[in-house]
Amino acid sequence: MAKNIERKVGLFILITTALIVASVVYIAYKKDVFTPTHTYTLSSKSGDNLTEGMPVVFSGFKIGKVEKLELNDNGLVMIRISVPRRHVKWLRTDTRFVLEKPIISTPRIVVTTTNFVHPLLDEQTVREMTVTSDINEIVKMIQPLLDRVNSIATSVDKLTAALASPQGDLSRTLANAQVLTSKLSQKNSLLEMAVADRESVKSVEQALSQVKDITGQINAILKKVDAMAVKTDASLYGQDGALVSVSKILKDLLAKLQKLETTVDNVNRMSTDAVGATGDLKGLRLDLEATIRSINDLAGNIDRLIPLKKEPEIRLP
Amino acid sequence: MAPILKTLGNPFVKNVLSAQETLAFAGVVISKVFSRRSYNSATKTVLVNQIYFTAVEILPLFITVSIIFGSLLIGIVFAVIKDLGLAEYLGSILMGFVVTELAPFITVLLIALRSSSAIDAEIAVMKVNQELNTLSLFNIDVLDYLFVPRIVSGMVSVVLLSWLFSILVLGSGMLFSIFIFGMGLDTYVNALINSTKFSDIVIMLLKCMTFGFFITLIPLRFGLRASHELTSIPVAVLNGMVKVFIAIVIIEVLSLILRFI
Numbered sequence: 076m077a078k079n080i081e082r083k084v085g086l087f088i089l090i091t092t093a094l095i096v097a098s099v100v101y102i103a104y105k106k107d108v109f110t111p112t113h114t115y116t117l118s119s120k121s122g123d124n125l126t127e128g129m130p131v132v133f134s135g136f137k138i139g140k141v142e143k144l145e146l147n148d149n150g151l152v153m154i155r156i157s158v159p160r161r162h163v164k165w166l167r168t169d170t171r172f173v174l175e176k177p178i179i180s181t182p183r184i185v186v187t188t189t190n191f192v193h194p195l196l197d198e199q200t201v202r203e204m205t206v207t208s209d210i211n212e213i214v215k216m217i218q219p220l221l222d223r224v225n226s227i228a229t230s231v232d233k234l235t236a237a238l239a240s241p242q243g244d245l246s247r248t249l250a251n252a253q254v255l256t257s258k259l260s261q262k263n264s265l266l267e268m269a270v271a272d273r274e275s276v277k278s279v280e281q282a283l284s285q286v287k288d289i290t291g292q293i294n295a296i297l298k299k300v301d302a303m304a305v306k307t308d309a310s311l312y313g314q315d316g317a318l319v320s321v322s323k324i325l326k327d328l329l330a331k332l333q334k335l336e337t338t339v340d341n342v343n344r345m346s347t348d349a350v351g352a353t354g355d356l357k358g359l360r361l362d363l364e365a366t367i368r369s370i371n372d373l374a375g376n377i378d379r380l381i382p383l384k385k386e387p388e389i390r391l392p
Numbered sequence: 393m394a395p396i397l398k399t400l401g402n403p404f405v406k407n408v409l410s411a412q413e414t415l416a417f418a419g420v421v422i423s424k425v426f427s428r429r430s431y432n433s434a435t436k437t438v439l440v441n442q443i444y445f446t447a448v449e450i451l452p453l454f455i456t457v458s459i460i461f462g463s464l465l466i467g468i469v470f471a472v473i474k475d476l477g478l479a480e481y482l483g484s485i486l487m488g489f490v491v492t493e494l495a496p497f498i499t500v501l502l503i504a505l506r507s508s509s510a511i512d513a514e515i516a517v518m519k520v521n522q523e524l525n526t527l528s529l530f531n532i533d534v535l536d537y538l539f540v541p542r543i544v545s546g547m548v549s550v551v552l553l554s555w556l557f558s559i560l561v562l563g564s565g566m567l568f569s570i571f572i573f574g575m576g577l578d579t580y581v582n583a584l585i586n587s588t589k590f591s592d593i594v595i596m597l598l599k600c601m602t603f604g605f606f607i608t609l610i611p612l613r614f615g616l617r618a619s620h621e622l623t624s625i626p627v628a629v630l631n632g633m634v635k636v637f638i639a640i641v642i643i644e645v646l647s648l649i650l651r652f653i
Contacts, residue, residue: 080444087448091552094559099593105585128589137586 112157114142115196117172117184117204122152124174124182124206131156133186138162141184154204156184166196172204414635417613418605421539430536438537442545446507447553454502454553455560461498462561465490466568474573482580483587486565492596492651495557497644500550500603504636507549508611511542512632515615516625524616539612546608551600592651599647606639 103109119125122144131139139158147153158166170188184204196202237243267276311318424430431439469490473482515538518524527534562584569575614632618624 080448081440083448084440084443087451088443088548088552091556095552095555098555098559102585102588102590102593105581106588 107159110159110161112139112159113163113198115156115158115166115198116201117154117156118147118201119152119154119174119204119206121206122146124176125152125154126182129181129183131158131184131186133162133165133188138165138186153201154184163195164191167191167193168196168200169193170196170202172202174204174206176207410635414610414613418609421535421543421609422605424535424540425544430533430540432536434532435536435541439541439545442541443548445510446503446545447549450502450506450553454499454556457502458498458557458560459564462490462557463564463568465494466561466565467572470565470568470573482569483583483585486562487584487587487589487592490561490565491558492592493644493648495561496550496554496596496600496603497640499554499557499600500607500640503546503550503553503604504607504633504640507546508607508636509629509633511608512611512615512629513625515612516618516628519616519618519628520620520622520625522620539609542612543605543608547601547604550604550607551597554596554600595647595651599643602643602647603640606643607636610635610639 125141125144127141127144129141130137131141139156139162141154142157143155145153145155165186165188167188167190169190170186173185173187174182175185176182238245240246266279267273310316313319466486469485470482473479473485478485515524518538524534524538527537566577566580569580570577611629611632614628614635617631618628
């Protein structure tokens with residue numbers, strides 16, 4: 076019995092110890108504990124967000140970790156990272172080391188190599204590490220927004236304080252509105268509440284009624300005026316409208332004036348000729364007077380020769 | 393005012409003194425545990441028997457409980473992780489919570505329920521029956537013969553069973569990840585490996601050893617407090633088990649503080 080118990084206990088301890096050892100060794104193997112590592116040194120102006128054991132990542136894969144952090148005599152933070160031999164190929168002379176500080180996840184050192192033609196990074200070389208911070212970038216972007224939100228919040232605060240205050244504008248307005256609505260509920264109309272006099276309301280109602288009648292009359296007049304305007308339009312602008320006739324008359328008048336212009340020209344010429352002719356008129360008169368006297372003399376002579384006619388009459392031309 | 397202060401102060405002073413005595417007793421036992429002279433053939437036989445009763449005999453029940461509880465736990469953890477979109481934290485949650493915190497806690501609870509109470513009752517009965525005096529009369533060191541094997545067995549059992557519990561839970565998690573959540577084996581293993589820290593493993597092992605030490609030491613000590621009357625046995629077991637659970641909580645809290653400082 077005792078031997079059986081010893082065997083069982085021995086087996087239990089053996090198996091469980093083997094499990095422990097195997098799992099620890101497996102973890103150690105997977106974590107590159109048994110792999111030879113290369114140590115590189117980075118420098119940074121600040122040790123913020125840097126911790127020992129922090130992962131070193133290349134293309135999203137962990138290729139190493141921060142072994143040690145030290146402060147050198149110049150005040151620079153010296154970061155010693157260990158990289159297993161099989162990952163050394165990712166580190167070249169043009170490799171950049173950036174400390175990324177994501178918003179949610181933990182910080183990590185991101186390795187970026189663009190050209191694998193360059194020689195491998197020397198372990199003695201001290202490379203400078205740059206820092207990017209998602210949080211700071213976002214804070215910078217959000218800062219103006221936050222300022223505005225802060226301003227809005229202050230305004231809202233003031234507004235709510237004013238709203239909450241019994242002496243505030245809104246409270247007083249509400250009180251007035253309450254009084255107004257209570258008064259309104261007691262009156263027949265808003266007008267009655269406004270003028271506070273029933274007689275005035277009646278007058279206004281009568282006036283409104285009259286205005287309504289006047290409006291009806293004006294409407295009727297406007298209809299007539301409209302009809303007249305239609306007729307006027309037809310008489311003025313229709314086919315036989317006044318404007319068409321006037322236009323014809325004017326055209327005719329224009330033609331006649333053109334003709335008259337010729338006549339006037341002729342009259343002018345005639346008057347010119349008449350002016351020329353008036354020069355001979357005096358001689359002609361003298362001749363005419365001489366002729367008339369001759370004729371008078373002739374008639375006297377005839378009367379005297381022929382006394383047949385008691386009152387002989389001679390018509391002059 | 394004075395009676396109130398006395399009422400409050402008496403239990404406090406008593407508990408502080410009790411804790412001090414327990415720690416002093418622990419110091420003596422630790423020196424015995426690491427002393428080669430404590431181990432003779434009789435001690436080794438008791439040690440083997442104690443490990444058998446504490447760890448081996450409970451093994452079928454423990455494995456069953458571990459598989460059932462572990463599967464349920466892993467199922468819940470996976471579902472929550474999936475719902476919250478925290479799949480990238482799977483390894484951290486499993487290693488940081490299930491393996492390093494929950495496995496030792498469940499293990500120590502099971503062993504405390506089964507073995508601590510048994511040890512407490514056994515020593516109390518031995519005290520009542522004056523067997524301890526008899527051992528002294530035969531010049532047998534009670535600490536070497538009774539205490540050291542039980543304490544060592546407690547420490548070994550908790551460490552081994554906790555690790556076994558972790559492996560079973562992670563095995564359940566592997567099955568869940570492959571067959572239910574369609575996650576590849578490599579992905580699952582890599583997630584666990586990347587989240588594993590040797591410091592956490594060391595802290596877990598130290599915590600398990602501390603659990604094992606105190607869940608056997610306290611029952612031994614309270615068993616010794618039994619008088620020569622039979623009625624003192626349940627009182628000794630009761631007080632011992634209460635103190636065991638208080639010790640478990642204190643150790644858990646201290647380990648958490650140690651991990652996160």
